[in-house]
Amino acid sequence: MxxxxxxxxxxxxxxxxxxxxxxxxxxxxxxxxxxxxxxxxxxxxxxxxxxxxxxxxxxxxxxxxxxxxxxxxxxxxxxxxxxxxxxxxxxxxxxxxxxxxxxxxxxxxxxxxxxxxxxxxxxxxxxxxxxxxxxxxxxxxxxxxxxxxxxxVDTEPPASGTDGASRLLCVASVTPRKGQYRLVKALAAVADLPWDCVCVGGLDHDPGYVEGLRELIEKYGLGDRVRLVGAQAGAELDASYAAADLMVLTSYAETYGMAVTEALARGIPVLATAVGGLPEAVGRAPDGSVPGMLVPSEDPAALPAALRRWFGDPGLRDRLKTAARERRTALDGxxxxxxxxxxxxxxxxxxxxxxx
The missing domain is CATH 3.40.50.2000 (Glycogen Phosphorylase B;)
Structure with missing residues (x-):
């Protein structure tokens, strides 16, 4: 190892x-x-x-x-x-x-x-x-x-979230493959919506990328809404998941995506790019429903459009939350x-x- x-x-x-x-x-x-x-x-x-x-x-x-x-x-x-x-x-x-x-x-x-x-x-x-x-x-x-x-994945207690919509959580090392730049750009395109986003992940893998990401956040005036909190584990990470309403993962490449199933293990719906093994990780609830939204990686308009659907359609949010709770019970350990x-x-x- x-x-x-x-x-x-x-x-x-x-x-x-x-x-x-x-x-x-x-x-x-x-x-x-x-x-x-x-x-x-x-x-x-x-x-x-x-x-x-x-x-x-x-x-x-x-x-x-x-x-x-x-x-x-x-x-x-x-x-x-x-x-x-x-x-x-x-x-x-x-x-x-x-x-x-x-x-x-x-x-x-x-x-x-x-x-x-x-x-x-x-x-x-x-x-x-x-x-x-x-x-x-x-x-x-x-x-x-x-x-x-x-x-x-270890099944965890269901996340309580905030108001059911506005707390976005990204759990991924801050590196080019994880796509935080395009996440910030998508969030800037929906700055009129009532969200805040916590990005959990190591900040020492690519210092130049992290510096550029901080500059991008400031460029769009999102310094008080997008927080890079660094690596977390244990109770600290559990608390971040517990407060989340929607998990977002905008990777360019993934063989699976363990952060996705960690979110689903807490009944948190997922918004992710449809790359590699991420669709498998998102999976389906026993009734066939998908516990999240998968968007094409190559379409820059897809992420902000999906976020607008999330905030603008309470029925969609309810369906995704129900599917996530059902998927939670079917995950393998x-x-x-x-x-x-x-x-x-x-x-x-x-x-x-x-x-x-």
């Missing part, structure tokens, strides 16, 4: 997933040994590369090793030589080349490295059906070697995730082999 997996100042969906799988696999009878390798992944310095190489080299033949893709995918020179004697599975939270803001040449280089690593792995684990289709098509993987273990992951590992535990 990446070295910062337990850093409370840098929470992420991938870190939460990795931590919960270590805990949940142990609960269902697996013997789990953790290795967190500190480094600037996926571009590690020599010391981090050496540490990963040492961990793999010291593992006995036939050991089942699950590698976070952030650690493994860009270093096939370290991983591939061990793939014949170890049973290696790679957990891909986000394809490396899908990160927003990469130069085309850099994205292509990461793609090539990732492809080499994944084709050598005995199994690839992803967090959504969309991600499975994406990797099979993009990297030419055998579909039988790609397994889905979607993130679980982390035990389901761990059993799906265990099933993926068990399929190759007797025969390591290569993925073609």
């Amino acid at each position: 990446p070295g910062g997996v337990d850093d409370p100042a840098s929470p992420s969906g991938g870190n939460v997933y990795d931590r919960r799988m270590c805990e949940e696999l142990a609960k269902i009878g697996w013997q789990v040994h953790e290795h967190a390798v500190a480094g600037n992944w996926p571009q590690p310095a020599a010391a981090a590369r050496a540490e990963l190489a040492r961990v793999l080299a010291q593992s006995p033949d036939g050991t089942v090793i699950l590698l976070d893709g952030l650690v493994a995918c860009a270093v096939p020179d370290i991983v591939v030589p061990e793939a014949e004697r170890l049973r290696l599975a790679v957990l891909v939270h986000l394809p490396l080349g899908d990160e927003t803001g990469l130069a085309p040449s850099r994205a292509a280089a990461l793609d090539a490295l990732e492809r080499e690593t994944l084709r050598a792995a005995a199994a690839v684990v992803v967090t959504s059906e969309w991600a499975a289709r994406r990797l099979v098509a993009h990297h030419g993987l055998t579909s039988g070697r790609v397994h889905v273990a979607a993130p679980g 982390w035990e389901t995730t761990s059993r799906n992951l265990a099933g993926a590992l068990e399929q190759f535990i007797l025969e390591p082999g290569r993925a073609a």
Whole structure:
């Protein structure tokens, strides 16, 4: 796992997933040994590369090793030589080349490295059906070697909200991929409506992006309505969810979107861009109703239009809240995730082999 997996100042969906799988696999009878390798992944310095190489080299033949893709995918020179004697599975939270803001040449280089690593792995684990289709098509993987273990969620008490409409909540690290710039622009287009927006998420991943976002907020005169409160966890994050009326997530790329199900676990409707695995995370209530609004990512008018519908149609709000409460009762927990992951590992535990 990446070295910062337990850093409370840098929470992420991938870190939460990795931590919960270590805990949940142990609960269902697996013997789990953790290795967190500190480094600037996926571009590690020599010391981090050496540490990963040492961990793999010291593992006995036939050991089942699950590698976070952030650690493994860009270093096939370290991983591939061990793939014949170890049973290696790679957990891909986000394809490396899908990160927003990469130069085309850099994205292509990461793609090539990732492809080499994944084709050598005995199994690839992803967090959504969309991600499975994406990797099979993009990297030419055998579909039988790609397994889905979607993130679980802990059901929480229903959110009380504010007045039922006006408190918007965005939970996402403040980075280009999460799309906070376009969220602020959409909010500026509906500045006449009675909203306020709390943005929860780490502010140290891309300082230049954060600075530009603050300038954009001030440019539109929204300094008292859009609050960047930084990373939150535990009771502090619970309080932010409890006060929310609508969850907004305007990402450019997501393999799943754990913040979406965290909101739905509290009965909070969701407004999100229809990218990657986000439609899967939003899902449907048992009666087939959708607990939120999905808007096309490429249409800049879609977000403000959806916000106007939210505020202007009380019947729509009631329907979405009802669907969110029903979806809340149907969400899978982390035990389901761990059993799906265990099933993926068990399929190759007797025969390591290569993925073609």
